Amino acid sequence: MCNRSSCPLANSQYATIKEEKGQCFLYMKVIERAAFPAKMWEKVKLSKNYEKALDQIDENLIYWPRFLRHKCKQRFTKITQYLIRMRKLVLKRQRKLVPLSRKVEQREKRKEEKALMAAQLDNAIEKELLERLKQGTYGDIYNFPVHAFDKALEQQNEESESEEEEEEEEEEEDVGSREFVADDEVEESDLSDFEDMNRLKTSSDEEEEEASEEEEMEVQMTKLSRSKGKAPAKGSAARKKRAYVEIEYEQETEPGPKNRTT
Amino acid sequence: MDITDVSVSRGKKSKKMKNKKPQKKNEREEASGAEKEEEEKKKMNQSESATALPSTSHLHQVKNKQRRHLMFIKLKQEKKKQRMQLRKKKKKEREALGDKAPPKEIPKTIENQRVYDETAVDPEDEEVAFDEGTDEFSSYFNGLTNPKVLITTSDRPRGRTVRFCEQLATVIPNAYVYYRRGLALKRIIPQCVARDFTYLVVINEDRKVPNGMVLCHLPEGPTAHFKVSNVRLRKELKRRGKDPTQHYPEVILNNFTTRLGHSIGRLFAALFPQDPQFVGRQVATFHNQRDFIFFRFHRYIFKNEKKVGIQELGPRFTLKLRSLQKGTFDSKFGEYEWVLKRHEMDACRRKFQL
Numbered sequence: 001m002c003n004r005s006s007c008p009l010a011n012s013q014y015a016t017i018k019e020e021k022g023q024c025f026l027y028m029k030v031i032e033r034a035a036f037p038a039k040m041w042e043k044v045k046l047s048k049n050y051e052k053a054l055d056q057i058d059e060n061l062i063y064w065p066r067f068l069r070h071k072c073k074q075r076f077t078k079i080t081q082y083l084i085r086m087r088k089l090v091l092k093r094q095r096k097l098v099p100l101s102r103k104v105e106q107r108e109k110r111k112e113e114k115a116l117m118a119a120q121l122d123n124a125i126e127k128e129l130l131e132r133l134k135q136g137t138y139g140d141i142y143n144f145p146v147h148a149f150d151k152a153l154e155q156q157n158e159e160s161e162s163e164e165e166e167e168e169e170e171e172e173e174d175v176g177s178r179e180f181v182a183d184d185e186v187e188e189s190d191l192s193d194f195e196d197m198n199r200l201k202t203s204s205d206e207e208e209e210e211a212s213e214e215e216e217m218e219v220q221m222t223k224l225s226r227s228k229g230k231a232p233a234k235g236s237a238a239r240k241k242r243a244y245v246e247i248e249y250e251q252e253t254e255p256g257p258k259n260r261t262t
Numbered sequence: 263m264d265i266t267d268v269s270v271s272r273g274k275k276s277k278k279m280k281n282k283k284p285q286k287k288n289e290r291e292e293a294s295g296a297e298k299e300e301e302e303k304k305k306m307n308q309s310e311s312a313t314a315l316p317s318t319s320h321l322h323q324v325k326n327k328q329r330r331h332l333m334f335i336k337l338k339q340e341k342k343k344q345r346m347q348l349r350k351k352k353k354k355e356r357e358a359l360g361d362k363a364p365p366k367e368i369p370k371t372i373e374n375q376r377v378y379d380e381t382a383v384d385p386e387d388e389e390v391a392f393d394e395g396t397d398e399f400s401s402y403f404n405g406l407t408n409p410k411v412l413i414t415t416s417d418r419p420r421g422r423t424v425r426f427c428e429q430l431a432t433v434i435p436n437a438y439v440y441y442r443r444g445l446a447l448k449r450i451i452p453q454c455v456a457r458d459f460t461y462l463v464v465i466n467e468d469r470k471v472p473n474g475m476v477l478c479h480l481p482e483g484p485t486a487h488f489k490v491s492n493v494r495l496r497k498e499l500k501r502r503g504k505d506p507t508q509h510y511p512e513v514i515l516n517n518f519t520t521r522l523g524h525s526i527g528r529l530f531a532a533l534f535p536q537d538p539q540f541v542g543r544q545v546a547t548f549h550n551q552r553d554f555i556f557f558r559f560h561r562y563i564f565k566n567e568k569k570v571g572i573q574e575l576g577p578r579f580t581l582k583l584r585s586l587q588k589g590t591f592d593s594k595f596g597e598y599e600w601v602l603k604r605h606e607m608d609a610c611r612r613k614f615q616l
Contacts, residue, residue, distance in 0.1 A: 095417075109491070115552040115553075115556075118551055119549055119551035119556060125514060125545070125560060129545065129572075
C-alpha cells in the first residue's frame with residue numbers, strides 16, 4: 001500500500017473520472033461510507049458540454065482538497081480529448097488488417113508455381129503470335145505469307161497436278177512479290193529459250209533427266225526445222241516445264257511417214 | 263516406418279492390415295511376413311528380376327532410425343528401378359508393334375480433368391454476345407473512348423512499389439502515376455471521372471512489397487480486386503531487352519473461358535488502346551492458368567513464318583482475382599458480383615472459376 005495523494009487505496013476521500021461508451025462519470029469516495037463497500041463510490045453523470053462538466057466537477061467536489069479537484073479536471077480533459085480523436089478517426093479511412101493464414105498462403109504459392117509450370121507461357125505466346133500471323137492480322141507488314149504459299153505449291157507439284165494451273169498460279173505469284181530463293185536454284189545464265197533450264201533443280205535424278213531432255217530437245221529442234229505438220233505438236237510437248245517430262249526417243253518421230261504410206 | 267507403408271504395394275491383403283489394431287501386431291507380422299514370402303516366391307516365379315528382392319519384412323523391426331531410413335531408401339530405389347524396367351519393356355513392345363501399337367494414353371492433367379463449368383462461354387453464344395455489346399465496356403470496344411489510366415498506391419509506398427508503378431506506367435500507354443498522400447479513394451474517383459480517366463489502378467502494399475491491386479473502371483464500371491504476387495521488376499529479369507518504347511502494344515488474353523473470365527478479360531483488354539501499333543512489335547499477355555493470371559510483356563520478332571522469337575521486357579507479375587464488384591470502388595455498400603470464398607471454391611482441386 002502506498003501513501004500518495006493520488007492513490008485511492010491510501011486515501012479514504014478520493015474522486016476520479018471514468019468514461020463508459022463515450023459518457024464521463026465522476027466517482028467519489030468518502031470516509032463515511034467506508035463501512036459499506038457496495039455503496040462506497042458515488043457516481044455522477046457529467047454533461048457532454050465541456051464547460052458545464054467542469055462546473056459540475058467543481059460543484060460536486062466543493063470543499064475537497066485542491067489537489068484532487070485539479071487532478072479530476074485534468075483527467076476529464078484528457079478523456080474528452082481522446083474521445084474527440086476517436087470520433088474523428090472513425091470518419092477518416094481506416095486501415096483494415098486482414099489476417100493471413102500461413103497454411104493458406106503456402107498452399108496458394110505452391111499452386112501458383114504449379115500453374116506457372118503448366119502454363120508454358122513462352123510457348124503459348126509464340127503460338128498465339130504465329131496464329132495471328134497466319135490469320136493476317138498483321139496485314140502486309142511481313143512478307144512471310146508468300147513463302148507459305150510457295151511451299152504449298154511445291155507440294156502440289158509433287159502430287160502431279162495439271163501444268164496449266166501451275167503456270168497460272170506461278171504467274172500470279174511472281175507479279176510484284178519478292179521471293180528469297182536458295183543460290184543453287186537460281187540460274188544465272190540467260191538461256192530463256194529453253195524454259196526447262198530455268199527450272200533446274202539440284203536433285204541428281206532430275207539432272208539426269210534434264211540432261212537427256214536437253215539432248216532430245218536439241219535433236220527435236222533440228223527435226224522441227226525439217227518436218228512440217230507434226231513438228232509443232234511435238235515441239236510444244238518438248239517445251240513443257242515439267243520436271244517429269246517423258247523422255248521422247250528419236251524413233252517416235254518416224255512413225256509419221258510410215259502412216260502416210262499405209 | 264510403419265509396416266503398412268511397405269505392404270501397400272504388395273497385395274490386397276495389405277489394406278486389411280491397415281485396419282487391424284496394433285495389439286494384433288504379432289499376428290500381423292506373421293501374416294504379412296507370410297504374405298511377403300508368397301509375393302517374393304511369385305515374383306521369383308515370374309522371373310521379372312534376376313536378383314532377389316531386398317527383405318523389407320524387417321523394415322519395421324529395425325530400431326535404429328538411420329539404418330531403417332537407409333533401408334527404406336534402398337527399397338525406394340529398387341522400386342524405381344523396376345518401374346523403369348517396366349517402362350522400357352513397354353516402349354520396346356510399342357516399337358516392335360510399330361503401326362499396330364495401341365495409341366499412347368494421354369496423361370491426366372488438371373486441365374484435362376477440369377470439372378465442367380456451366381458458365382463456360384460458347385464462342386457463338388448469342389446471349390453472351392448481346393450482353394457484351396451492352397455492358398460497361400461497350401463504349402470502349404466500339405471505339406468511342408480511349409483508355410486513360412491513373413496508377414496510384416496505398417499510403418506511404420516504399421521504393422519497390424514506387425518503381426513497380428513507374429514500370430507499369432511505361433507498359434500501359436496513356437498512364438499517369440500519382441502519389442496518394444492519404445487521400446480517400448471515394449474522393450479521388452469523382453475527380454478522375456471529371457478529368458476523363460477511364461481506369462483507376464491502386465497498388466496496395468504490405469511490408470514493402472506490392473501485394474494487392476484494385477482495378478476500377480471509372481465511369482460506373484466494375485471494380486476488380488486482385489492479389490498480386492511474384493512481382494519482378496525490370497532489373498531482376500534475366501535476358502531482358504531494352505526498355506519498352508511508346509508504341510501501343512498488342513494484347514493477348516489466354517484461357518478466359520467462363521463468363522466471369524470473359525468479363526475479367528474485357529477488363530484487361532480495355533486497359534490498352536484499341537489500335538495496336540504493330541511497328542512496335544510489343545505484346546502484353548494475360549494468361550489465365552488455374553485461376554492465376556500471369557502478366558508478361560514481350561517484344562517479338564518473326565524469323566520466318568514458322569518461328570517467332572520473343573524477348574521479355576517490362577515487369578512481370580501474377581494476379582489472383584479476389585472479388586469483382588459491380589459499381590466503382592465501395593467496400594462497404596458495394597454490390598459484389600463475385601467474391602472468392604475459400605471454403606467453397608478451393609475445396610475441389612479441379613474446379614476453377616475463371
